[in-house]
Amino acid sequence: MADGTAEAQVKCAAAVGCGVIGAGWIARLRLSGIHVCAYDPAATALDVITEVHDNALRAWRQLDLEPAAERIGSLTMCSSIEATVANADFIVESVPERLELKHSTLLAIDAASIPTAIIASSTSGFKPSVLAEPLTHPGRLLVGHPFNPVYLLPLVEVVGGADTREDVIERAIELYRSLGMHPLRVRAEIDAHIADRLLEAVWREALWLVNDGIATTEEIDDAIRYGFGLRWAQMGLFETYRIAGGLGGMRHFIEQFGECLSWPWTKLMDVPELTDELIDTIAKQSDEQSGHLDVRELERIRDHNVAAMLLALERNDWGAGRTVAEMRRRSRS
């Protein structure tokens, strides 16, 4: 993990698709000393990459992880997928979530890259086997689903498809670890993997709460960040509830809770319709809540808070704080 094997293997990475996720990958890779070739047809791509890199550098400085300038990997903007991936050992695909676009992009990557290169899709929704359908070399494709901001949050969901080679998954996991990330191997392919299924469940319920006028976007956010959000930053759902079960543990908790599960509490049996009216309501409430800050300020606030909590958890030698310790070992090696 800290022996540099994976770093030694990956000299040059490629990023195809440079929105906020692709740019986040680029920042984490470069700050870890890896050269990156990047491609995105959008005219604003380099601006996004630069802004995200600046945010990342600020956050890593706060974590006391700032690499010396000469140790930051170079960035080469390319004008085609072919040129971008030609020399890369590790290729990250982060184009928008449209299957036909994913397929055409991955097909072009597959055709132009060296056969030993790993292709990792950032998809939040698609199964790797579905993504691999048109590929000539599906064995080296996997899903490596990160979380925004990629340069701070350690989680990456690693999912192999029916044809993905085991050694490819192992090499990817080794690389993610060397980047200070927490690779979570997802053993079964399902749409949206694990975390986004949980997020979608909350999102649906939140839409109902707004739709029915029970709570505003700000009230829902407050219900999260002043309460269970603080629990979930360090333990998850089950370990927290194990505690709630007291000396009777998890079994006691479930047996208590089980009854409630069939109560008609939620509207989850149905999907709220995203009417123009509901979208207007949410957009307006969100403007009232956060509109006084532009998105870059919000990003900086988020990063400042997440980095501060990561440092706190590092001092406690717990959870996500341990990934910072890993990054620190690397940055000082």
Added chain:
Amino acid sequence: MADGTAEAQVKCAAAVGCGVIGAGWIARLRLSGIHVCAYDPAATALDVITEVHDNALRAWRQLDLEPAAERIGSLTMCSSIEATVANADFIVESVPERLELKHSTLLAIDAASIPTAIIASSTSGFKPSVLAEPLTHPGRLLVGHPFNPVYLLPLVEVVGGADTREDVIERAIELYRSLGMHPLRVRAEIDAHIADRLLEAVWREALWLVNDGIATTEEIDDAIRYGFGLRWAQMGLFETYRIAGGLGGMRHFIEQFGECLSWPWTKLMDVPELTDELIDTIAKQSDEQSGHLDVRELERIRDHNVAAMLLALERNDWGAGRTVAEMRRRSRS
């Protein structure tokens, strides 16, 4: 808020029901200088109160909030509801979530307490109007739903019923603020209020993931605490997604996401059956994940982490960190 009005009004509180939630209330009240009379028929009640108080004291010490011994409110264990509530200005009911038990308890409290006393139920599920049905003075009953650990997490959901007087809600909110909490006024009565509806949505989805063998309890916890949990400790769902919408903001985010909402991602259309087999699986996985730590150790780890993150957020003058600043102002006044 910091002028001590509410403290001046509440000299003596009563706690009926002293499980982990009731004991958490007792700890927060006493550490804030309020005398508490307590009642619980369980033989272990005083042990639970003492253990939770010790945990609270440890956490407040970490927050540099430890009150001098003579400023900690006294604890009087009583042998009946009547004796417990007789002189209280503020009464917290935290008995188990069974409606007939809630009703009989609240009826006894209503009959024995002074008419100006506020009765606050800790219920996580019931609407205040339903709780108030048998009461003679329903105007002074409200829901004040806290989150475990009550002595650290600031959120308290405040819900009035059809008959709850507005001045009662305002006095309760003033008291909660004076305790360094974040009272969230819930404008409409619904089962499970706001936060627990979100939690139940995640819980159901998590049960499916375990039931279908997609992920273990530990993997689900990791998917939360290495990823979005760190976002939610400081911003909630909507502010985070506003950022994800980039310069297009919330509207752009929803329009992107809207399509996915009708994809068959989740199993939320149905309630998983809590078979003995599923309970066994969860209990066994939870034992493998956390069984090496007893519940008191887990509580201390949780509190140590939450307190550290609260301090970090206090330094950033953000979110839940601001409630610590409030507590600090009070403890030093």
